[in-house]
Amino acid sequence: MNPLHPKSLPHLFLRAAAGEATERAPVWLMRQAGRILPQYRALRSRFPDFKAFVKTPEAAAEATIQPVDELGVDAAIIFSDILVVPEAMGLDYEMVEAKGPRFPKIIETRHDIATLSSGAAAAERLDYVYEALKITKRELNGRVPLIGFAGAPWTILAYMTEGGGSKTFSKARRMLYTEPELAHSLLQKITDTTIYYLKNQVAAGADLLQLFDSWAGELPPAHYRAFAVPYLRQICEALPEVPKTVFAKGAWFALEDLADLPCQVIGLDWNTTPEFAQIATRGSKVLQGNLDPCALYAGTKTIEKETIAMLRAFGGRHIANLGHGVYPDTPLDGVRAFVETVKSAAWRTA
């Protein structure tokens, strides 16, 4: 809890997400539960593979809480993966160590899409996530808010049609030109599933939801408007009960559209200056981000300087974070220096 506020008031992170002026920016890191922490590596080593880990609610809860204990961040984010959604829809994936995800089968035809499960039935299969949220919520005992999340529909489609990570996502992008109706029908199924999935996350204790559109930057602006934004809108509109953050990496060109979504927070990558984002969003959103994750490889002095420059550039209405997930080989001392710098800097330094 924030020491300046009694327990009965909302936590700093939620007040900031609601657009209130706060005494300082709250801080957390994307991928804060992960390889940067020795505790995580010890926990991870108890499982044969990443998926077994993700599917064990007690372990996922422990990984979620570790960075709160160890780094003193202002929010926990449930330890999971955006690809549990396609899996729940019937498209299995493997997580290949040091390489990333791989889908043995990909979605190519109308028939492939027809065979996918969706909506409440698919979301039901993600019980292990809801269970992890419940355990986490209980064990956090109000210390910090708990963030739930899902992949944005375009990013999930990209994995389902491409079959894994890619330098170009050209298979996924090709579908938008060659079979736009097929793409829309897949996006709708993903969206329907995601809405139930996120409603269940809120029921299980998520205080805020973040949508990760990791491959937003691969699309031309017209396609992002046609194939991404409408589905983000459906999701945001279906979940009025909690604040929502949209992080569309690389989609600087879509900030004006994202500003119209009924979400409260927009996540920014490290290419986007706060000044640009404030103008593009017309000051209508709280901004989250956006230090270059590589800054945390530097010494403490450099990290302090870069972090303070970032805080000043945002001014207020800001949730401090990196511009991307923390890289797994980041020194723990660098992460600590980032968190501590934000926590000891007041807006008034701006």
Next chain:
Amino acid sequence: MNPLHPKSLPHLFLRAAAGEATERAPVWLMRQAGRILPQYRALRSRFPDFKAFVKTPEAAAEATIQPVDELGVDAAIIFSDILVVPEAMGLDYEMVEAKGPRFPKIIETRHDIATLSSGAAAAERLDYVYEALKITKRELNGRVPLIGFAGAPWTILAYMTEGGGSKTFSKARRMLYTEPELAHSLLQKITDTTIYYLKNQVAAGADLLQLFDSWAGELPPAHYRAFAVPYLRQICEALPEVPKTVFAKGAWFALEDLADLPCQVIGLDWNTTPEFAQIATRGSKVLQGNLDPCALYAGTKTIEKETIAMLRAFGGRHIANLGHGVYPDTPLDGVRAFVETVKSAAWRTA
């Protein structure tokens, strides 16, 4: 030659690059010499590996001319690779089939940089490129202008320090935070070499030079300004004798800085709308680009529609191209539809 102009006038492509109003946009494609052409695949199969191919001037010249014969593009670009520069500086690379480049040794220390060759001595080792340019120039016999090129210093540093392609280029980016002086000394050596390399290309017949900053989009704006722009400036200033194009992929945030460079043309990726680029460059540059390469997977009708929409959005002062290199599995009919649509559309359709 453009049929509307006698042989004695500069070619459409060079007039457009000089900012003149032209009867239509000239058109070429990045990576037009490559796997999309059956003639290229036949030629490539005669060599044990990519590097042997690149280092055979007659073959490189043939690959350069193939798309002029086969597609009717308005410019040829010398068939080569940006990584010949680090190789000439003493850092050997391998081109791994279907994976991309790999450097067995990478640059990490001051000593590593000190051992690198640079400037005229390094550029001298690229005789095979100059020879290929001379042969091409002779065989083109004035049909279309010949583009020479090099990687931008930041992108070359990225490969030399990372050791190959990367999802994050975090090793390369880390150096900018942890050892900025080391990075500057390496960038200067690359720049010195590149200037000689490009001067030699002009002497060998290059009519225009393009700088490829493929990993521009990985840098935060402040780093792009500090570690990329000053070296691009040195190169542009050293080569007043020919028009120059800077293509900084993903560097939408740097367009205002790029507009101040003494270059004539700015290349755009497919994320950047012409409207945004025109405002950011204050109308001071000819713009090149930027159809999404994935559009060429579609049928002819879609390609025509997308291409005409692109031409209209740019209006004048435009060189038509894709927003990235053409993908190797693009159907040849799609490429033809793109080229033909540009060639049959006049500005007046705008």
